[in-house]
Amino acid sequence: MLQARRVLQQCLWQLQRLVRRGRLVGLGVVVAALLALGLGFGLAATDYDRMLNLAQQQYGAPAAQTVAAWRKLIEESAALAEADKLNKVNTFFNRRVLYKSDMEVYKVEDYWATPLEFMGHGAGDCEDFSIAKYITLRILGVPNERLRLIYVRYQSGNTAPIAHMVLGYYAQPLDEPVILDNMVSSVRPASMRPDLSPVYSFNSDGLWVGGATTSSADPTARLSRWRDVLERMRQDGLAF
Amino acid sequence: MSLIKQLWIAIILVMTMAFAASTVTSVLSARQYLQQQLQVKNMDNATALALSLTQLPKDPVMMELQVAAQFDAGHYRFIRIVSPTGEKLVERVFEGKIEGAPAWFANLIPIVVQPGQALIQDNWKQYGLLTLASQEQYVYKSLWEGTLELLLWFVLGGIATGVAGTFLLRYITRPLNDVVGQAEAISERRFVLIPEPHTPELRALARGMNDMVNRLKAMFNEESARLDALRKKVNRDAVTGLSSREYFMAHLREVLTGEQFAASGSLVLVRLMDLNELNAILGRQATDSLLKEVGTELYESGNGRIGQRAGRVKGAEFAVVCPSHETALAAAQEIHDRLLNQVLPRWKDQVPDLFHIGAVRYRREQSIGSLMSSADEALAKAANKGTNTFEAVDDAQAKPAIAAETWRNLLTEAARGDRLALSFFPVMSGDGKQLLHRESAVRLKMDEAGTLMSAGDFMPMAAQLNLTAPLDLGVVNMAIAHLQSNSGDVAVNLSAETIADFHFRNELALLLKAQPDACKRLLFEVPEYGVFRQFDAFRDLARTLKALGCRVGVEYFGQRFAESDKLADLALDYIKVHPSYVRGIADNNGNQEFLTGLCKVAHAIGITVLALGVERPEDLALLAKLGFDGATGPGIR
Secondary structure: OHHHHHHHHHHHHHHHHHHHOOOOHHHHHHHHHHHHHHHHHOOOOOOHHHHHHHHHHHHOHHHHHHHHHHHHHHHHHOOOOHHHHHHHHHHHHHHHOEEOOHHHHHOOOOOOOOHHHHHHHOEEOHHHHHHHHHHHHHHOOOOHHHEEEEEEEEOOOOOOOEEEEEEEEOOOOOOOOEEEOOOOOOOEEHHHOOOEEEEEEEOOOOOOHHHOOOOOOOHHHHHOHHHHHHHHHHHHOOOO | OOHHHHHHHHHHHHHHHHHHHHHHHHHHHHHHHHHHHHHHHHHHHHHHHHHHHHOOOOOHHHHHHHHHHHHHHOOEEEEEEEOOOOOEEEEEEOOOOOOOOOHHHHHHOOOOOOOEEEEEEEOOEEEEEEEEEEOOHHHHHHHHHHHHHHHHHHHHHHHHHHHHHHHHHHHHHHHHHHHHHHHHHHHOOOOOOOOOOOOHHHHHHHHHHHHHHHHHHHHHHHHHHHHHHHHHHHHEOOOOOOEOHHHHHHHHHHHHHOOOOOOEEEEEEEEEOOHHHHHHHHOHHHHHHHHHHHHHHHHHHOOOOOOOEEEEEEOOEEEEEEOOOOOHHHHHHHHHHHHHHHHHHHHOOOOOOOEEEEEEEEEOOOOHHHHHHHHHHHHHHHHHHOOOOEEEEOOOOOOOOOOHHHHHHHHHHHHOOOOEEEEEEEEEEOOOOOEEEEEEEEEEEOOOOOOEEEHHHHHHHHHHOOOHHHHHHHHHHHHHHHHHHOOOOEEEEOOHHHHOOHHHHHHHHHHHHOOHHHHOOEEEEEEHHHHHHOHHHHHHHHHHHHHOOOEEEEEEEOOOHHHHHHHHHHOOOEEEEOHHHHOOHHHOHHHHHHHHHHHHHHHHOOOEEEEOOOOOOOHHHHHHHHOOOEEOOOOOO
């Protein structure tokens, strides 16, 4: 059933691509209608059942338990204040998932995992932590402009500096952020993190053309690591 | 609509559709590609610029300079940095406008590219949001130029295809054109044959049409042959093949009253020994053979002499009318020489006194009775002179012949346009009520007193002096002038000599081309002997004149009837039947039958038949009954 849905989506994606390139003008209207039905409604809200099923199928029971727990976390935290959401989410991932390098988990130098893959493997590196926290907070209703994925230089004591990524939360636009970091168990203000120096920050603003909920039609989306992972999580059933 | 026109329309339609489809496809796909490229460029450039600004101290001047440098060196619509509180920190906007594509085109294919966004950090704090958009106006310009180029190629391709198709179609339909040409020719009463084309469908058609034309021609020939036999039976003497008495007299009357020949000429009578005596001496068979030999000699004496005609007027008496001999002496001398040398040697042993010849001059309007009696007198004088002799009486009172030099002057002046005048004679419809056209006859003004000379008197001289072409052109000019101030149609005679003149035909065509209105009211006629003498020239002339809208006919028709099948595919409009057949028609049952058949055949191929030389108004009703469409002559004036 789910496999079929995937195939259908792939087909629609191919068709839509052709139409956008002007090869199948006549089909445009039909395809647009199908897309609205097949993708639009399907992705209007995060499909937890689908994620659970995928976790069960692809990664087995422990993964499914993690996803179920994550779902519970979201349901429980929805009504909390933003500061509490930060703590809950930070603690959930820092405790539940192990830090492992991409080489260990995915056998590649660098890989940006979707939250499902992250929870499925029960392990990931700093980007995977930051992305999973970012997405979860977005699902919990934290506005995008308050969240930033930040490349930082991490140096603790006399050890060699390493490249690292954390999630920053800006309660007010001009404030200093608080930092959600997989290396530190609690959420702390940036001023209390002298071991980090920020390099560059980003979020998903300005990525979606014309307000579309998906950019899957655009082949360039797959070429950027960030846009690629966003795209894949939508296919997993995430909506934020 | 012609096939070639349809082909062009089809090509234009197909090319337009192909152009529309390929323009839409190429423009849309190019737009999609360009949109993606611009989108990626916006995102990447925003990220790169924001990244480098994040590393710098956040001095406003420094920020300004960085943005300015990127903006001025790059291709941007705008670059903007807005602080988290919404305050604009730096902005650069491109103010110019890129022309090149019409507004409707740009509106038709809107290019939607999201500006690129990236965040600038000031250490942990947010400094601002960088937004930039690349310049996209050039896209319209290049898409528009691409479309124009495509259009150009399609137009060129369309024209090339059309030209190639036209030639191909012409090649394919060439056999069809032949068939169509034949059909048109048949509808114009020209019965032509065409070679059968290789295309099977057309071959059947062409074969069918050729068969039809052949059948028509065969029918026509059969009928003509029958009529010709009838004509000979009626108008020829059975033994000698010369004109019968009746036919000869009709011809002589025409010579004496008509305008075709000169005002004076010679009549030669040849009388053999009494027929009964000859029969007694030679026996009937040998007598017939003698008569035949004499007839042949007399007939041959007329070769090359227009209007000369011999007839057997009594049992052993022959007459020859010689309009073209200068004197009666010359005419008698020639015939005498022929008989003396060709006939006499064989018969002189049995009949030493074989013949006598009497010759006299005749003048126009002279009565046949007085002419014949003076010829009889001359014959009697010859008989008194001795065996096989002749007596020629030249008219002493006749006007002195005009000297050749005088003729040359007169006719040259006439050719220049002076001295010519036209007389008109009506040609009435068969019921005598309606004027069909007026036949024009040219006159030469001889002197200041206005003495007029008719065509038969001076045209032979003009032919000798090679001046008929300018005279005929003068006549045509006068006829056109007459048409401009009078109603009705006018027939113009063209000389036999003139029609062979290529230069004349060109000049006549030029003259007529300038007068398209007059052409519809002009009829051109050529005497029958002229038509057959210069048949190819006449055919060319007839085609030219008919193409200009004039009508073409043959006058003095009927004496060379056996050859008239040649006329069938000329699309003639009318024939005027020789007066010899028309005179005395009421008493000539044979000719009535002949003319009835002639009218039927002519009508079958769409030719109008008119009678010449009608002497009595009473004859008109009879002629109409025989099938004549109209008539002219002294009785109808």
